[in-house]
Amino acid sequence: MTRTASQGFSCFGFWVVSCGQRFRTFGTLVKFTAMACCQTGREGRRYFARGCPPADVVACAARGVASMMYRMNGRERILAHLAGQPVDHLPLMPITMMFAADQIGVRYGDYARDHRVLVEAQLRTAERFDFDYVSVISDPAREAADCGARVEFFPDQPPAIIETEARLADKTELARLKAPDPLGGGRMTDRVQGVALLKERTRGERLIEGWVEGPCAEAADLRGINTLMLDFFDDPQFVRDLFEFVVDMELRFARAQIEAGIDLMGVGDAAASLVGPDIYEEFVWPYEKKLVDGLHALGTKVRLHICGNTRRILGGMGRLGCEIVDLDFPAPLGEGRAAMGPRQVLLGNINPVKVLKEGTPEAVSTAIAECHRQAGPRYIVGAGCEIPRGTPEANVRALTAYSQGHRP
Helix, strand or coil, rough: CEEECCCCEEEEEECCCCCCCCCEEEEEEEECCCCEEEECCCCCECCCCCCCCCCCHHHCCCCCCCEEEEECCHHHHHHHCCCCCCCCCCEEEECCHHHHHHHHHCCCCHHHHHHHHHHHHHHHHHHHHHHEEEEEECCCCCHHHHHCCCEECCCCCCCEEEEECCCCHHHHHHHHHHCCCCCCHHHHHHHHHHHHHHHHHHCCCCCEEEEEEHHHHHHHHHHHHHHHHHHHCCCCHHHHHHHHHHHHHHHHHHHHHHHHHHCCCEEHHHHHHHHHHHHHHHHHHHHHHHHHHHHHHHCCCEEEEECCCCHHHHHHHHHHCCCCCEEEECCCCHHHHHHCCCEEEEEEEEHHHHHHHHCCHHHHHHHHHHHHHHCCCCCEECCCCCCCCCCCCCHHHHEEEEEEEHCC
């Protein structure tokens, strides 16, 4: 059962006097007062306390202080929610890329190639729609480009890796391939610079998300997606060696982003949705787990994003230990909850095109309410994948309105 942010307890009187009793809530130290006047939504009773307040006043104030006296910022809200602490309302973390570029009237080619453009677009979009975070995600071709893959750039579309000229078309090249320096001046460096600029500009008001590719996705970028699918059967050891290389490279890239100031690392492993559960468990899951554990060892939290239909691998995704698991719209949140248990934070997952782009604000609200119902309290508002270019602003604002009008 969900509840709106206006339901439950609300504190309407609060004077700080010396009492000696302290209560920490939402990161703010509050000294309770010699007199506190609170109201419960159910009973409408008033409680007056002299000296240290009784337990019912403390409980009332604890639940009401966020909505009436202190509005959490986006970074605080997400981090508190991930820690299982009370929040003033549901966090809001939709992915935006082309939609963000359009918000400031720039071509996507500039967004993907210049971190200053990306940062401006992310900040303006987050401010306009009151998102709780900003991200440096733009395209999956950064690591591959710095490894020497051929990448084609377009004026107003995402960069594309040329699969027919894959960097590891000759798999013997893997033994000679060196992991690029994330600070060596390439596309990885541009992302790290984006993180640093977001850190400077957000000043702790919004959570900053970094991004790396997962082992299956990056292996597909380097080898070619079709060739990699055959390699699982034709040369399993090569696949393992390639995944080892990828995990090592991504952890180096992650360290640079962490040092630049991220709060959370996104891991995109879209190609993992193309394999069956047996191959996922034997090949992909162990290296995703190694990457996630490595990211945790570096001191960051992890958001897993696997585009597509992940219904057959939901259990494995839940065992990775990620703080957030995104589900794309083909995988019902109810199935994700059943497979991953009650503690896993789930994000998503309305249909980005059919509902978010082509629907009405009312349809968006109805769909996200159903997502919330299926996911339960450990839930973050978002779409199945990125907000598409051309999505009506009113539909995006429907996401914002739902998140701000509902508690977990």
